[in-house]
Amino acid sequence: MSKLFQETVLVQYLFRNPSILIFLGTLAGVCLAVTILGEGFGLGLISTSFIKTLGKTLCLCIIAIAMDLVWGFCGILSLGHFAFFALGGYMIGMWMMFARTKIIVIEAAKNNVLPPTPAEISEAVGTQIFGVVGGAEIPMVWAFADSLWAQIAFIVLVPGLLAYLFGWLAFRSRVNGVYLSILTQAMTLALSLYLLQNDSGFRGNNGLSGLQNVPGLDDVPQSILSITFFLVSGLALATTYLMAAAVVGSKLGNIIRGIRDNEARVRFLGYNVESYKLFIFVLTAMVAAVAGALYYPQAGIINPTELAPIASIYLAVWVAIGGRGRIYGAVIGAAFVSLLSSYFTSGQAPDIPLGFATIIWTDWWLILLGFSFVVVTIYAPQGLGGFIEKLARQEKG
Amino acid sequence: MAPLLQVDNISVSFDGFKAINKLSFEIGETELRAIIGPNGAGKTTFMDIVTGLTRPDSGDVRWLGTNISLLKQSESQIAQLGIGRKFQKPTTFEAQTVYENLLMSLANNRNPFAVLAYRRSPRDEDRIDGIARQINLAESLDQFAGELSHGQKQWLEIGMLLAQDPKLLLVDEPAAGMTASERDVTVALLKELAQIRSVVVVEHDMEFIRELDCRVTVLHEGAVIAEGSMDFVTANQQVIDVYLGR
Ligand SMILES: Nc1ncnc2c1ncn2[C@@H]1O[C@H](COP(=O)(O)OP(=O)(O)OP(=O)(O)O)[C@@H](O)[C@H]1O
Ligand SMILES: [Mg+2]
Numbered sequence: 001m002s003k004l005f006q007e008t009v010l011v012q013y014l015f016r017n018p019s020i021l022i023f024l025g026t027l028a029g030v031c032l033a034v035t036i037l038g039e040g041f042g043l044g045l046i047s048t049s050f051i052k053t054l055g056k057t058l059c060l061c062i063i064a065i066a067m068d069l070v071w072g073f074c075g076i077l078s079l080g081h082f083a084f085f086a087l088g089g090y091m092i093g094m095w096m097m098f099a100r101t102k103i104i105v106i107e108a109a110k111n112n113v114l115p116p117t118p119a120e121i122s123e124a125v126g127t128q129i130f131g132v133v134g135g136a137e138i139p140m141v142w143a144f145a146d147s148l149w150a151q152i153a154f155i156v157l158v159p160g161l162l163a164y165l166f167g168w169l170a171f172r173s174r175v176n177g178v179y180l181s182i183l184t185q186a187m188t189l190a191l192s193l194y195l196l197q198n199d200s201g202f203r204g205n206n207g208l209s210g211l212q213n214v215p216g217l218d219d220v221p222q223s224i225l226s227i228t229f230f231l232v233s234g235l236a237l238a239t240t241y242l243m244a245a246a247v248v249g250s251k252l253g254n255i256i257r258g259i260r261d262n263e264a265r266v267r268f269l270g271y272n273v274e275s276y277k278l279f280i281f282v283l284t285a286m287v288a289a290v291a292g293a294l295y296y297p298q299a300g301i302i303n304p305t306e307l308a309p310i311a312s313i314y315l316a317v318w319v320a321i322g323g324r325g326r327i328y329g330a331v332i333g334a335a336f337v338s339l340l341s342s343y344f345t346s347g348q349a350p351d352i353p354l355g356f357a358t359i360i361w362t363d364w365w366l367i368l369l370g371f372s373f374v375v376v377t378i379y380a381p382q383g384l385g386g387f388i389e390k391l392a393r394q395e396k397g
Numbered sequence: 398m399a400p401l402l403q404v405d406n407i408s409v410s411f412d413g414f415k416a417i418n419k420l421s422f423e424i425g426e427t428e429l430r431a432i433i434g435p436n437g438a439g440k441t442t443f444m445d446i447v448t449g450l451t452r453p454d455s456g457d458v459r460w461l462g463t464n465i466s467l468l469k470q471s472e473s474q475i476a477q478l479g480i481g482r483k484f485q486k487p488t489t490f491e492a493q494t495v496y497e498n499l500l501m502s503l504a505n506n507r508n509p510f511a512v513l514a515y516r517r518s519p520r521d522e523d524r525i526d527g528i529a530r531q532i533n534l535a536e537s538l539d540q541f542a543g544e545l546s547h548g549q550k551q552w553l554e555i556g557m558l559l560a561q562d563p564k565l566l567l568v569d570e571p572a573a574g575m576t577a578s579e580r581d582v583t584v585a586l587l588k589e590l591a592q593i594r595s596v597v598v599v600e601h602d603m604e605f606i607r608e609l610d611c612r613v614t615v616l617h618e619g620a621v622i623a624e625g626s627m628d629f630v631t632a633n634q635q636v637i638d639v640y641l642g643r
Contacts, residue, residue, distance in 0.1 A: 252509060254493060257492060258488075262490065267473050268472060268476050268478035269502055271474075279510075
């Protein structure tokens with residue numbers, strides 16, 4: 001009875017917010033179509049590697065929603081959210097690598113006369129994982145790597161704590177605007193340099209690899225794993241979208257838009273602006289981390305270059321092109337630009353000979369992207385989303 | 398009339414220029430007070446100090462309701478104590494509706510989690526409707542604040558202050574840019590507000606001040622040069638020299 005009631009409330013909610021309904025419908029349609037057409041469960045018309053690309057794109061849409069919440073709605077131009085994304089990837093990657101190596105070690109020792117002691121297992125795992133950085137000891141930070149649940153908790157806790165500390169210091173000192181953006185870039189760079197060190201315990205520039213293999217699921221083919229990750233990413237995107245819509249539609253949504261437009265005025269209404277910024281910053285950092293934790297198992301590898309400051313700048317570009325301040329805009333921007341980007345940079349796009357020069361897309365794509373960003377900023381500050389809304393209004397009136 | 402706000406010998410200078418110079422005065426409970434004075438006299442700076450935007454170099458500002466110094470409080474804490482402010486330039490949230498502007502201002506729990514979980518209650522709806530009627534915007538609740546006329550924006554801002562339910566209202570140049578009829582409505586509104594709370598009005602429009610019919614404080618170079626009824630201060634030779642006579 002109460003379930004029925006909840007369902008009707010959700011249904012009512014969706015009908016009151018048609019844009020959410022349209023979004024969820026479209027997403028469900030895409031997921032269904034890919035499942036039917038793809039390898040794994042369906043007809044096999046879409047290759048597993050492309051399904052991985054699509055699944056990763058869904059994760060990028062999730063972090064774009066986070067970026068839209070923090071920048072488009074709350075006015076904080078964070079250029080550090082990819083740091084949280086990568087941290088989420090590292091947290092799940094540690095479990096995947098550790099658990100899988102352990103299985104392999106135990107498997108290899110099966111024919112030994114004496115079963116290996118825990119200390120021997122631990123040493124063998126340590127050598128396997130950290131040999132590349134010249135160590136055999138399992139670093140402290142890997143203390144819980146054997147436990148999937150602990151690492152899942154860390155996916156949100158570690159980036160959440162980092163975001164909390166950073167935000168607390170920055171917002172309390174009223175660091176704003178471009179200074180805050182620079183500070184977030186510095187944080188990203190510092191974290192990436194830290195991870196790059198061999199003795200920080202994250203395998204330096206090797207990063208974590210083999211993440212496409214899920215521990216204990218070695219018998220499951222990649223085609224099935226990929227479509228499963230794709231569908232889970234789709235579900236996560238839908239959940240994130242609903243969560244973001246609920247936040248934006250609440251009274252807190254009014255307050256953060258107020259902070260974006262006139263921070264001082266919100267203060268004089270009696271709101272502690274810093275705690276609102278902190279709330280949104282930490283929340284979006286956690287969302288970004290979850291997106292990263294779903295992304296890297298599909299990418300197969302994560303290393304400190306993923307935290308390059310430029311990645312977070314691209315994120316801002318996607319959201320600007322999609323149209324900030326509207327959640328679906330962020331999704332459109334991220335999906336559109338990142339898919340185009342993988343098309344152009346993978347060498348699939350035909351080169352264009354101009355006689356005096358040849359446009360090689362792998363080189364020219366960034367120039368095209370930069371140019372589009374400038375054009376959007378000047379001529380369509382509302383982005384693709386604003387363009388769609390304009391069309392919809394013309395249709396009506 | 399028990400005093401509510403006590404400004405005690407405050408001074409503040411900007412780059413060596415004394416904007417406020419040993420300023421002292423008191424505002425009583427439910428008092429309506431006008432502050433006048435030439436450009437640069439320090440009227441807005443006084444409001445900045447009371448609301449926590451500017452820290453004075455010396456002196457104290459005491460909130461006598463709970464007998465604490467405002468100088469140690471943040472802007473949001475001062476607002477929560479019950480001091481509301483209307484800026485010289487109307488500042489509403491233009492990208493949001495009149496309803497949303499009022500909703501944000503309502504005196505409710507301001508903790509982020511409480512705000513996130515907030516559900517509209519009939520009590521709050523009634524309150525918003527009441528305020529909207531009081532500020533003549535009952536028909537415009539769903540309009541974006543940015544679409545309102547200049548005068549309507551001023552009223553909305555006063556409505557936002559009402560929703561905060563402050564004990565002391567600081568109103569900076571409310572009549573600026575208003576039509577004559579809008580001005581009359583504003584006078585009536587401010588008088589009504591002062592029935593149950595203290596209101597301090599800064600204004601250059603002498604006709605407007607006269608209609609407010611209240612005690613007047615004249616500032617000049619950051620200090621009080623005269624205080625009393627409108628007739629009393631306008632007869633003061635120094636006031637005529639520095640302000641009225643020009
Ligand atoms: N933040 C600041 N930095 C430097 N100088 C300032 C600052 N705020 C105010 N002043 C100066 O202090 C003096 C008093 O300014 P204030 O705005 O308080 O005057 P006012 O009485 O409100 O004038 P008006 O009638 O023009 O609004 C002016 O000379 C102004 O230039
Ligand atoms: Mg002024």
